[in-house]
Amino acid sequence: MVKGMRKKILVKEEYCIGCRLCEIYCVTAHSQSKNLIRVFRYELGELAPAVIVEEREYTTFAVQCRHCEEASCVRACITGAMHRDSSTGAVYVDRDKCVGCWMCIMVCPYGVIKRGTGSNKVASKCDLCLDRELPACVENCPNEALVLTEVNE
């Protein structure tokens, strides 16, 4: 287990308004053009959001990979594609290694790993947008229902 500061996305269920903008911005952030309208028109085929808004009656909340300490997906992965990055402590998938067995999808307790729409490989899995200052979903949540925190472990 990696020690030190780890980024985590905190889900404040009580403030989620169910607008699903997090999904849209997640897709866009992981697109080629990074442009909402172009993504919708030309690039949607391959992409799916890594954050999912769950909805039931009055309750809605957005959830993405929790980067679990005891990550079942990492243990279940037969090729080592699903792995924990030693520097950030986050769980990533290496698309080259993935053979599309979907064991990770089976074992994920949160249901936040999805298969690709174009291929059999695992397509979407939250990467915490480590290349950005703030994850796209956090940055664009209009009600701050998603908050980035740093946890010291």
Place this chain on the structure above:
Amino acid sequence: MYFNFTESPVPDRDFRVPSGCGVVGIMHQRRRLFSGETIIKSIALMRERGNGLGGGFAAYGIYPELKEYYAFHMLYDGTLEKKEAEDFLRERFEIVEDEAIPTRRVKEVKERHLLWRYFLLPKEEALIPFESEEDLVVDTVMHINAHIKGAFVMSSGKNMGIFKGVGYPEDIGNFYRLDEYKGYIWLAHNRFPTNSVGWWGGAHPFGLLDWAVVHNGEISSYGTNRRFLESFGYRCTLYTDTEVVAYLVDLFVRRFGYSPRTTAKIFSAPLWQEIERMPSEEKQVYTALRTVYGGALLNGPFAIIVANSEMMMGLNDRVKLRPLVAASMGDFLYIASEESAIRTVCPQPERVWSPKAGEPVIGELVREPEVQKIY
């Protein structure tokens, strides 16, 4: 003839006139009398600070033989106004003595007014509706200044008098023959009003009872202060911001009996952040003073010197936006806009200092055998 309206004036009795100025106060703390020459010399050095549109003096201890009586220095436009004012005075006072204020011809001073002084004794029956003699005097001054057009009370204290007019102060002093008077406290003022014509009554010092105030600056809180004073029965009608200072000192020192120091701390209140740091009892006092007397806070730039028969106090605004220097030499206390004005009459003072923003310089009379105190 006392009228000389060659130009068409906008007399500053109709407007409040912001003005820049020079001020001086000299006090002998053991009541030794000295002639007006000293202060004339001192204020004359600061000629730069005025523009010839107002100069004036206050002198304490000048009428020792008549010290039991209220000395009213009056300014009249003409004889009709004089008669009207005298009729009013006679209703309330016995006029023990009256005469023209002696003047000499000075070419720089264009005299326009009839100047008269009275020594008054309040009538028993006139006192009935008032709490004290002083209240009667205050009411009389307010009435004349507000309601008798063309008559103006320059000063109304015992054993003191205010001499003022339009001109440079040294000329005004010469005009009033101040070299012939001897007093233990002298205030002087050199005025730079920012309108076209000065009115004699608008010159400083401003007086009420034995209070005299000279002031350099502008009281930006005038509207609030006037409103505060009105709730205590003062009527501010003269549109000179200095009058609020005179009334406020009268209210706090004479009517409420506060010390000059506490009064100064109401005028130039400590900042809230300073109050926060005070020990709890002091903090409570100052919080209360600011909460209750917020309307008496003097805001805007000012350096004032206030005197009465017992003391002289110099005070700056809370940020010290106008100059004020103090010095002492033996029993003499000097307060002036500029150090040079002090050194010209007292070349080697024992101590010279520049009072901090909002910190009063207070000179009180020394009662033998007590030691002199300046804080």
Place this chain on the structure above:
Amino acid sequence: MAKRRSTADFVLERDDYKCIRCLACVRVCSYGANFYDERENMVFTENRKCVGCHFCEAICPTEAIVVQHNPLAIRWNAHWTSEVVTDIMKQAETGGVLLTSMGNDKPYFTYFDRMVLNASQVTNPSIDPLREPMEIRTFIGKKPLSLELEESEGSVALKTQIAPQLKLEVPIMFSAMSYGSISLNASKSLAKAAQTVGTYFNTGEGGLHKDLKEFGENMIVQCASGRFGVNVDYLNAGAAVEIKIGQGAKPGIGGHLPGEKVTEPISETRMIPVGTDAISPAPHHDIYSIEDLRQLIYAIKEATRYKKPVGVKIAAVHNVAPIASGIVRAGADFVVIDGIRGGTGATPKVTRDNVGIPIELAIAVVDKRLRDEGIRHLASIIVAGGIRKSSDVIKAIALGADAVYIGTAALVALGCHLCQKCYMGKCNWGIATQDPKLVRRLNPEIGARRAANLLRAWALEIKEILGGMGINAIESLRGNRDVLRGVGLQEHELEILGIKPAGEAW
């Protein structure tokens, strides 16, 4: 065809090229105005349902939506305006009183906009608030006319006991808005902002929700004609108590919270059964005259052991000055005057639009009346009703107010777009609603931050103006009508306001 539908107030324009079918607008509209047609793969809007709250416009990620006034509502007519015609149509249909919300929106004269402020030039230096201290702390409560001091050799002791005071770090408070009329998250936002900035919010007449108890030191509790949630603990829970006689949006009218809005938590705070109507009578039925008010004031003072200021809120009506004087003489520590622009959660339109007087005139006459009677120090004056910006605050204080209450401005900071539909309880911004799905849209952390920002911004602006006038403490502004000049006002109006026309010197 006399029976017809009224025309839509708004038109929602959607740029189909920009629309990415994310359906956020469909999901968020509580009025159901936006809908998606799967077969057409298009998002449409039923304009008649749109209230103009602009929530969908705010949330649309591609700025594909623009909400506009319906440009061709009816043929233009200066007298028979589209509003008049629409109102007649609605009444012909329903036969009922027209309801509305928020403050009077009619083009009455706003005197604030006809008064200009002064600044220093040459004769006194202006003060730079970034470099010099600039004090705007304000105390609300009864003040003695003078203080008795005991002075001895350099030390001063206070002999007079000062009545309890509210200490405001900015002369602005959040006016009474009940839990019920606004959501708990809205209340929490204001409570937290008041705590952060060092001022007060007001519970309104809806009682006190347990989540707000922790903000007691920054809270004024209200006691209105319905007495909902009022008991001794409630009275003692805040820093002051306010007796509400009237409010600017509906002088002479009570309140009515329909039973369907009285949910479990509302029932708990209002202390009435779930589902019953919460009716605030028009008058307090124990106050039919001024002497009755005095009894209530002192009953509350007794209940709070004379430790809290007790104030009275009235709407500004023609007789506001003598009424305020009576209230002060009845023992109130502060008087709140709410002008004709004051807001509300629900009011008959006819009342909101026609009853009361502008707050500027009310401040001037009340302050003058209390000063003329020599009782101004006995109570602070808090004014409300249409305070929109920092300059309004400055002008109100220069006219003689001690502090102001803001309601609408605070709600706008929380997102309100003044659609005036609070009474429907479907506020998309999560403010004037109890629908849990909508309430959660107002994150109180964001709300508190924004409301506090508004107060901070206004405080900075007030300091700028004070500095420009060469004044460094707000005490010197209070009642300093010399700093105001009227532009385009008639002589009699100037006289009532107690100010000179622009162009006249001191």
